[in-house]
Amino acid sequence: MSSTPGSEAQVVQLYAPHRKIYAKSVTGRFASIRWLMVFLTQAIFYGLAWLPWNDRQAVLFDLGTRKFYIFGWVFWPQDVLYLTFILIVSAYLLFFVTAIAGRIFCGYACPQTVYTEIFMWVEKKFEGDRAARMKLDQAPLTFDKAWRKGGKHLVWVLIGLWTGFTFVGYFTPIRELAREVLTATTGPWETFWILFYGFATWGNAGFMREQVCKYMCPYARFQSVMFDRDTMIVTYDKERGEPRGGRKKNADAKALNLGACVDCSLCVQVCPTGIDIRNGLQYECIGCSACIDVCDTVMDKMNYPRGLVRYSTENAVEKHWDAKAIREHMLRPRIIIYFTVLLAMVVGLLAALLLRNPLKVDVIRDRRILAREVEGRYIENVYKINIMNTGETSERFVLTASGLPDIEVARGGDVQADGGAMTESSIALRIPIDRVKPGSHTVHLKVESRGAHKLSVDEKTVFLVPR
Amino acid sequence: MKLDAATVGAVLWPAFLGAAAADGVVFTLIDPVNVDIFDIHTFSRPAAYTLGFFFFWLVIVGSSALSLWMHEGATKAAPIVLPDDHDVPF
Structure with a gap:
């Protein structure tokens, strides 16, 4: 990152005394893109929770039943690695985008930015723009000030509560939750988390704002390692702008020995983090x-x-590159390596998800029942068997055993297992007496579905033959 | 130890993230309805997740605050200076 000349030895004060920032509202190309992203991300966040899928919520991390639903996929606690991997891929995608285009996530899609944008819009509706807000904050408490401040907070609190409700609605079925909220019968934990998350939204978007990015966000601190001199950043063209100075509209800047910057200070007034972009790239810039x-x-x-x-990019400004040259420098080793790793991870994740066996079987030898002799001809072992059918439909499973001569299933070889549930069952295996010497022997149990989905799992267990 | 907003935030916030991660990992591996404490079945799942989260938060906040406090003490402690012509008594 570049810094202004002579500032190398300057100590960056991370915890400077906070002064309130009154960002002026702005319109233009990028502001429109940001609003588009606000609508897009919030349509997804507030809307997706209500989307149904096969008689259930499409995206639901149901903590109460310990099952996560993402459209057609049902994840059990045993599948935690898939979810971890999804998070790692998302983080890596963020790094990749950052290396190319800088902090566009921060500027357009980060919830902190998005909610701050919404809250500032509400603030402007009640209190006016920058100058009016500064004046209002200085003014003594009057009825006018009270209703403007009160109205703003009322709307902020309502948005916060709706956000908290939606958030909890991703962890407990939202339709039930809505019914509970409407009848004031939400459980204590749900109530607590709705209020907690609502409070966090109100505090973060209403008050903390840029301080979250400056002091709290770990990503803001380390994202500079993804940057190089070919990363897209917001830059001020010093060569063109300086020396800055005010002038009349049709004044001859050359004759006045002035650059293009009219020093109107608007760039400072609109900055949500309160910096002056003309001082070069700064860590506060989102x-x-x-x-x-x-x-x-x-x-x-x-x-x-x-x-x-x-x-x-830093290089482009310095070397006067045009858009084409910038694009050509986009494909640099760092980007190609990031992209290759990302692609490999996405392919790996998709393959793992598609090849995932929705059937899991757990076989435990029943320790309460010893190996025993039955009908005078057989040695029998009894096992507890848990069949987790993580698919969505009920399936009939047939169990067969192998690994010892003439081993057969005496009872429990046929199990009906409901979808999205764990079915507990028991199975008895037996072998003819005297065919196998005493001791413990490894046997294989095969669980196969008889339905349309060809699912099967092989499990190893131990067969005991008493002396 | 300074108790300004920035210091408090620097202790509380990373601990919050740590508590969320710890809560997630522990309760992915352990189903609280299968856990008895002193042979008494105590917690529903939402209760265990929530209390677990705050327990982790509290522990990590305690640890971070202690680290900060001890580190400040260590950097502030006066260096030990021996006199130039110290006599070794034996």
């Missing part, structure tokens, strides 16, 4: 591009070309 949008409007008014502040 790449939201509000300064690009506002500077473009100023450039338009001055009849200067746009892009004094723009998305570009």
Whole structure:
């Protein structure tokens, strides 16, 4: 990352005394993209919880029954590795995108940004834009101030509660939860988490805002390792802009010995983290591009070309590259390596998910019943068997044994197992007396479905022959 | 130890993330309805998940605060300086 000349020895104060930031609202290309992302991410977050799938919620991490549903997939606690892997792939995707395009996740899709955007929109509706808000905060408490502040908080709290409710609705079936909320019969834990998450939303988006990115977000701290001089960042074209200075609209900047920057300070006023992009790339910059949008409007008014502040790379600004040259430098070893690893992980994950056996079997020798002689002709062993049919339909399973001469299933060779459930059953295996010497022997138990889905699992267990 | 918002946040927040991770891992491996404490079946699943989370949070906050406190003490402690012409008594 670059820094302003002479600032190398400067100590970065991470915990500077906080001063409230009154970000001016902004319109433009990037602001529109951000609003589009707000709608998109929130349509997914608030909407997906209500989407049905085969008579159940499509996406539900049901903590009460310890089963996670993601569309057609049902995950059991035993499948935790798949979920871990999904999270790792998501994180890696984020790194890949960051290496190419900088902090676009931060600027457009991070929940912190998205909720702050929504909350600031509400704030503007009640309290007005930057100047009005600063004045209102300075003003003594009047009825006008009270209803503006009160109204804002009421709407914030409602959004927070709806967010908390939706969040809990991903961990407990949301339709039931809605019924409980409407009849005021939610359980204590659900109530607690709705309020807790609602409070967090209100606090994070209403008050903490940029401080979350600056002081709390681990990703913001380490994302710079993914950056290089060809990563897209929000940059100020110092060469074009300096020396900055005010001037009349049709003034001859050359004659006045001025650069393109009119020093209107709008880029500072719109910045949600309160930095001046003209000081170069700073760790506080979340790449939201509000300064690009506002500077473009100023450039338009001055009849200067746009892009004094723009998305570009450090190399491109320094070496005067055009868009084509920037694109050509996108395919650099770092990106190719990141992409190859990402692709391998995605393919691996999909293959693992598609090849996943929805049948799991657990065989435990019943320790309460010893190996015994039955009908005077056989040695019998009894086992407890748990069949986890993680598929969604009920299946009939047939059990067969192998591994010892003439071993056969005496009882319990036929089990009907409901979908998405664990069926406990027992099975008795027997062999003719005197065919096998005393001791413990390994036998294999094969569990096979008879239905349309050809599922089968082989389990190893121990057969005891008494002396 | 300074008790300003930034210090409190720096202790509480990473501990929150750690508690979420620990809660997730522990209760993926252990189903709380199968757990008896002193032979008494005590917790429903939501109760165990929630209390477990706060238990982990509390423990990690305690550990982090202690680390911070001890580290501050260590860096502030005066260095031991021997006099230049110290006599070794034997």
